[in-house]
Amino acid sequence: MHVKAIKMRWLTGGVNYSYLLSTQDKKKSWLIDPAETLEVMRDLTSDEVGSIEAIVNTHHHYDHAGGNVTTLAALKEKGNHLSRVIAGSQRSAIANDIPDNLQEYTLGNINILCIRTPCHTQDSTCYYVRDTDTKEQAIFTGDTLFTGGCGRFFEGTGEEMDDALNVRLMKNLGNSANWENVKVYPGHEYTLGNVKFIREYIYLHKSDNERFNKLETFAKANEVTTGQFTIADEQAFNPFMRLDDPIVRRQVGDSQGSSARSQIMDKLRQMKNNA
Template structure:
């Protein structure tokens, strides 16, 4: 399978759209194609792919705002998303498996908290073994989304579902927030976290971090999945994992 990231609103924002394609058939999903003008030149010139579906990780406009305009171009294709996205035609159940082309298998993972309709998509190439997860605004590299429609217990459960995926799964979040997340994570995880130091070095050399790190890396450098790390407990002055999660989010919001 092939994952192409397309930066959207790159001068004013930091959103990613992803084009997930099956190697054999070139059929593709457009994941969070919110700003068609940032995406269509690629689809028309470089990658004349057959778009099979529009897919949203959640209903926020900077993820779903392109659905209506894209449907005018790609008529009668499904819009796969949670219940609150515009033009949605199919909301997969938690654990439902969808197919793209010959070799890509995608499992829907419900992760309610940032929004109640948040769904992450875990893609596996059955031929090459490659694995990727599209995490929207639930999981960021070394961070997580704000709890707009949920609470700490829900985010803990959501992130646990993602951490239960195979360690080699590459993480593709909805925004490029890595550098600012690293600044916060350093204050929480302390100076001795080697993986976080390596992530910081990577960020200083690369504007784009998406897809460069895996679920295994998140377990090392993301404080929001390290709720029992003694450094995190020390920083939050909480010990119950849900209280640690709530406190971390509160600290990040005020950082």
Template sequence: MQIKPLKMRWASGGVNYSYLLAKLTPPSMSATNWIIDPAEPEEIRSQLSAGEFQSITTIVNTHHHYDHAGGNLEFASLLKERKTPEFIIGSKKSATLSSSNIVLPEDGETFDLGDKITVEAIRTPCHTQDSVCYLVHDADSPNEYGIFTGDTLFTAGCGRFFEGTGDQMYKSLSHIIERTEGIWDKVKVYPGHEYTKSNVKFVRSKVWKTIGENPAFDKLEEITNKTEVLTGMFTLKDELDFNPFLKLNDPYVRRAVGDAQNLLSESEVMSKLRSLKDSF
């Protein structure tokens, strides 16, 4: 399979990603490929070949925020020259053409791209109540998985709790980890923004303050200082090693939120850690 990251809103500071999810075969009129979170259609189209653009049949959203779903109608109008696209969205808050071509996936519902690529919807309410992550697997490559996490999971971070609570984010991230148990080292993470540099600065300032306290995080920091585009470079196993929002019982994380004696629940630690990040 092909996962092609597409930069959006980098000049204005949004550092968003859209993604083309496609079969490895050359794009064709008969393909059934996805475009994920196409918030800026003109920016996206300029990064796609004519064949890639014409192969898109489905517009997919990780959640309804404008910087992810705000380009749905414009992108659909561009595609309508050839066909009317299907929409896979978390709720009807995402702009779409009509109710007849909308799929609102249930948690655990699967979709097929051709006969080899399977995508599973994983409901992860918190950043928004309609947040959905998409776990993709190519049957031709047993060790090849990816997960599109929108604004739920970032490299070394997680999303703000705009419509949810610390308990919801804890449960949503745990749901991702439980669903992918046994394949953590195979699942590459594709978030909705390139926030790695700011996340690393926060974690170094508040959690693992000294080199050697978390070697996995030290390595991430080194890579981040040299690299601009980091999406798809790290797996869920990496996140479990260096993301403090997935290490809520780590003594350094507990110390960072003032709970050196381990008196708080994981949900409470999640809330306090995100509050620290919000004010950083």
């Protein structure tokens, strides 16, 4: 399979990504979160335009779903008359295919599992994809999971985000040996900011977390980090997925380890919001 990351809103600070997920032969594609139609369309070749079988949203926020109508119209002008818009709810404009939790789709030889992860929004949905030919795996996480971070709890709670990240995702991505194979494609390029937060507030010393050190080095040297890290990496360095790590707990004021996981999640999010 192929994943093409398309930058949107980088000049205005949004640092969003849209993604073109394509089969290995590039004959069939999904266009994920094409919020800014002009930016997306100018980055697609005519063959790519013709390959798109659905517009797909990770959630309804305008910077992910706001381009549904205009992108559909732009594709039609280029000769692609698709009408399918897959999204977690009809709060996404013109959504007409609302998947249930764990509903499966196929795109050529790619199997796609929809994992509903309510918290950032109640319709947040992650798409776990597996190419049966090449054995490549990826997950498109929208604003639920970022590299080294997670989304704000706009429509949910710390308990819901813990469930989304650490239960719903993990139990559906195979066993722990498989996590190294699942590349993460988030909705924004927030990695460097997340790294700065973690170094200042969580893993203060190089000896605290070796895998985080590698993330920090990469993020400082590379503007684009999407697709470079895996679910196993996130398990190793993302504090929102390490709620029982004694260092994480100490840094949020729970040295005794007595707080509920949801409380740790809430404290981490509050710290990040205020950083």
